[in-house]
Amino acid sequence: MCLPILVMSGLQIFNAHPALYWGERSDPDRALLSIDAVGSDDNEPIGLTTVFGRTFDTTGLLGVSTDAEGRVRSRGFPSWATLPGPQWLAMGRRWHFFAAWIFVLNGTLFAMYSLAGRHLWRDLLPTWRELRGLGESIVDHLRFRHPHKDAVGRYNGLQKIAYLGVIFGLGPLIVWTGLAMSPRMDAAFPWLSDVWGGRQSARTVHFTACVLFIGYVALHVVMVTATGLWNNLRSMLSGWYRLPPPKSGGTL
Amino acid sequence: MIDRRQLLTRGLATAGLVFLAGCDALSGNARAVRLLERAEAVSRRAQRLLSPRNAMAKEFTAADLSPVFPANGTINPADPAYQALAEQGFADWALEVGGLVERPQSFPLADLRRLPARTQITRHDCVEGWSAIGQWTGPQLSTVLDVVRPLPRARYVVFFSADPDESGAKYYESLDLEEARHPQTILAYEMNGHVLPIPHGAPLRLRVERQLGYKMAKYLMRIELRDSLTPIEGGRGGYWEDQGYEWYAGI
Numbered sequence: 001m002c003l004p005i006l007v008m009s010g011l012q013i014f015n016a017h018p019a020l021y022w023g024e025r026s027d028p029d030r031a032l033l034s035i036d037a038v039g040s041d042d043n044e045p046i047g048l049t050t051v052f053g054r055t056f057d058t059t060g061l062l063g064v065s066t067d068a069e070g071r072v073r074s075r076g077f078p079s080w081a082t083l084p085g086p087q088w089l090a091m092g093r094r095w096h097f098f099a100a101w102i103f104v105l106n107g108t109l110f111a112m113y114s115l116a117g118r119h120l121w122r123d124l125l126p127t128w129r130e131l132r133g134l135g136e137s138i139v140d141h142l143r144f145r146h147p148h149k150d151a152v153g154r155y156n157g158l159q160k161i162a163y164l165g166v167i168f169g170l171g172p173l174i175v176w177t178g179l180a181m182s183p184r185m186d187a188a189f190p191w192l193s194d195v196w197g198g199r200q201s202a203r204t205v206h207f208t209a210c211v212l213f214i215g216y217v218a219l220h221v222v223m224v225t226a227t228g229l230w231n232n233l234r235s236m237l238s239g240w241y242r243l244p245p246p247k248s249g250g251t252l
Numbered sequence: 253m254i255d256r257r258q259l260l261t262r263g264l265a266t267a268g269l270v271f272l273a274g275c276d277a278l279s280g281n282a283r284a285v286r287l288l289e290r291a292e293a294v295s296r297r298a299q300r301l302l303s304p305r306n307a308m309a310k311e312f313t314a315a316d317l318s319p320v321f322p323a324n325g326t327i328n329p330a331d332p333a334y335q336a337l338a339e340q341g342f343a344d345w346a347l348e349v350g351g352l353v354e355r356p357q358s359f360p361l362a363d364l365r366r367l368p369a370r371t372q373i374t375r376h377d378c379v380e381g382w383s384a385i386g387q388w389t390g391p392q393l394s395t396v397l398d399v400v401r402p403l404p405r406a407r408y409v410v411f412f413s414a415d416p417d418e419s420g421a422k423y424y425e426s427l428d429l430e431e432a433r434h435p436q437t438i439l440a441y442e443m444n445g446h447v448l449p450i451p452h453g454a455p456l457r458l459r460v461e462r463q464l465g466y467k468m469a470k471y472l473m474r475i476e477l478r479d480s481l482t483p484i485e486g487g488r489g490g491y492w493e494d495q496g497y498e499w500y501a502g503i
Contacts, residue, residue, distance in 0.1 A: 088279070184307075
């Protein structure tokens with residue numbers, strides 16, 4: 001619940017200044033990414049997205065899009081991707097910071113539980129054999145060849161690295177770069193943003209981490225669906241996974 | 253007939269739409285918004301707990317100055333009284349400081365320039381997301397407060413601007429005494445070594461370096477010490493605060 005709220009209210013906040021930079025300052029001529037609209041809302045405007053100096057026409061999605069009432073709007077991300085839908089920075093910030101507190105508390109509890117309990121050490125840390133077999137595992141995944149029977153009950157090496165990366169990498173990174181954008185936190189702990197080379201760099205990393213997070217969630221959902229949705233959902237929530245019945249006639 | 257996968261996809265899409273519509277509806281619900289606003293007090297308390305009271309905002313060098321410092325919000329107040337003052341180079345302008353103080357006083361520019369000044373090169377962070385670096389010069393607000401002597405029951409410093417927008421609402425802002433007495437909280441009459449230009453708030457603007465740009469009221473006319481923010485305008489302590497932005501803008 002908390003994650004779609006964070007992502008969508010984050011895009012709402014991003015829309016207030018739809019551009020990314022590196023360093024402390026946001027000099028308009030040095031943007032890494034910018035989303036612009038050319039022309040007025042009544043006169044068929046076009047949406048342009050510029051990434052590393054290359055410009056693409058993204059009308060309909062980025063820069064210019066249609067809102068829930070079917071009106072053409074000049075805005076970074078379209079209204080279906082932001083919370084609230086219309087351009088409303090103040091409300092976006094309210095949702096974002098409320099959900100951020102829940103995310104931080106929830107994440108801290110989960111991290112403490114994993115470190116103290118056995119879940120992390122027993123199920124999540126990859127073994128040497130799994131690390132060596134990583135290349136093979138990647139090829140298997142790309143060919144949609146998934147483990148069956150015995151191997152199914154555990155996470156595989158690739159899965160483990162993805163989970164660890166998200167829990168102990170992306171999660172803390174996104175909170176860190178979020179804090180680095182706060183002027184008060186920056187005053188007390190200048191290294192929060194100095195490590196990245198400035199506040200605008202931290203904002204760019206925050207956004208990039210969000211994109212990676214969305215990618216992870218999308219991949220996770222694809223994998224869970226591809227490997228049997230109901231069975232996976234049952235096991236995630238209850239811990240029980242039903243194996244296919246052994247094929248009959250195999251025994252002598 | 254639709255198969256299970258289609259049913260599921262449609263189900264998820266519908267659930268997503270309901271979720272979004274729900275969030276949008278909650279944004280218009282006063283009780284839900286009050287719940288969301290609780291996070292502001294949590295953030296304020298947590299940030300004050302974590303960071304030293306007098307933690308100083310980062311200061312930069314002349315090499316770091318923004319080539320172009322954006323001027324946001326009002327860039328030239330339409331108010332005829334303000335325009336008349338501007339025509340005379342603000343020679344007739346004076347900052348009124350009053351409210352809950354022992355010695356209310358008005359400070360013409362010349363008097364403010366005679367007070368000890370602080371020059372600081374700092375990063376200005378706008379709530380929209382952009383940052384710009386500028387150099388600011390002026391007396392510390394604490395120096396001015398020491399001259400007028402706030403009464404013990406004064407809790408807030410309220411800043412009034414010559415700045416009516418199209419709807420006639422006045423720009424104002426407020427700080428608590430802790431932020432007001434911070435060494436980097438200054439009343440700037442100079443920017444980047446020159447007289448403060450009109451788009452940036454001439455003749456005098458507030459600088460509060462540990463908070464967002466909208467706290468730093470431009471075109472200052474009057475400062476009042478108050479025990480409550482409720483009776484002023486929308487009652488939430490500032491022009492943008494009355495429109496739903498956080499009064500504590502340290503985040």
